[in-house]
Amino acid sequence: MSWHTRATTRRGEGGIVLVFSTSDKGGAGRSVTSCNIAYRLCLSGRNVAYVDFDFGSPTAGALFEIGAMERGTTTGGTHSYLLGECGTAAGVDVGRATDRTALARVGPRSGRLVLFPGDEGGAEFLACDDAMVTRCVELLVRLDQEFSVVVVDLSAGRSIALEIALNATAQLRQHTVRWLIFHRWTRQHILAASGLVYGPNGLLQTGAIYGHDRDELLGSLRYVRTAVPATNSHLSAQRAAQAAWLQEQDAALRRLATACRLGTTAVLGATPTEPVLQCREQLILDSDVNAHIANIETAQAYIELARRLIDIATWEGL
Ligand SMILES: Nc1ncnc2c1ncn2[C@@H]1O[C@H](COP(=O)(O)OP(=O)(O)O)[C@@H](O)[C@H]1O
């Protein structure tokens, strides 16, 4: 197969973008959604790097169905790169390495999708030192020259991965940086996501320590609601009482999200509950939709998230 390169900056887009995906909780749909967004950006002609900085749980290889990297790599992973144990983080071309035939067969208008996997058997860092931050900056600067979008999947919560990213981006002022906070559409996830951003030792507070401007950081941050259940009784064949209850809960969650400053204006988008993803972590390809296995609404949600992520209008003042 061949991956073609195309001019990457178009009208309404702000050039090269560094995207950091985070969530307070594990299981928030951060990796699955981020991989699907990266894939959709690649299909639309952009060269995309996917960097696995979820050091304790590097799952991107499994999501892209690269058999040899299901749980990370044994050579040149991001964890050992940051520790200085290898000279460079190794990238693998997803189209060439994937075991999934339909994923290898992207069209001639697609860009390249390159995974920088984590280390197999890697673990969360216990501390962040200057040398690690410098290596992170160097990696991001290098990727920035090769790719139009760089998606970095961070470890959950107030992690060292998040600290490294905040520290590194404070040194990358001339770059376009976006932060995505993933959360499920439940009470606990909404409260947790809000805490991760606004709470003690959260993203804003830690960012300020490293020299970020609070308002600027807040302006570069959007929320992604994942696996949101359908409340339309016609579509999901719910019983009347169940549909009414779900609609009530949905309204209550909307009120809570607004009260927690995660309201509509700060939302990049949402994904619907997808039966395929309830059973298996994977990319939702158009072939899955055409085979009537995955819902078309799920594929559309990823396309829309990808579009909004690189649309300047999304990021103009809240
Ligand atoms: N839209 C969705 N509908 C149903 N399940 C989903 C959806 N998105 C993600 N999931 C599932 O949720 C689980 C957690 O997702 P994952 O991306 O691994 O979370 P995280 O990276 O935040 O820990 C996975 O089993 C995944 O398949």
Ligand SMILES: [Mg+2]
């Ligand atoms: Mg994950």
